[in-house]
Amino acid sequence: MAKVCELCGKGPRVGNNVSHANNKTKRVWQPNLQRVRSLVGKRVRRLRVCTRCIRSGKIVKPPVRRLV
Template structure:
C-alpha cells in the first residue's frame, strides 16, 4: 500500500542518516497516515489521509 494521502497527495520525503563518523545512508520520513471513515459524495467511505488534512478540516468525518 502506498504511503500517500488520498486527499492532498502528500508522500514520503527522502534524506540521509548521518552517523557520528559522517557516514551517510539513505532514509525516508513517512507521512503520518490514519485510516478514517470520511463522507465522500454523501456516502461514508474508509480512506487513508494524513493528520494535517484531518486537523485542517479538509476531511469531513462521517
C-alpha cells in the same frame, strides 16, 4: 497499497541519516497516515489520510453510528 495521502498526495520523502562521524546512509520518512471514515459527497468512505489533513479540517467525519 501506496503510502500516500488520498487528499493532499503527501508521500514518502528520501534523505540521509548523518552520524557524528559524518557517515551518510539513505533513509525514508513515511507520512503519518490514518484510516478514517469520511463523508465524500453523500457517501461514507474509508480514506488513508495524513494527520495534517485531519487536523486542518479537510475531511468531514460522518455522524456516529448508533448500534441498537
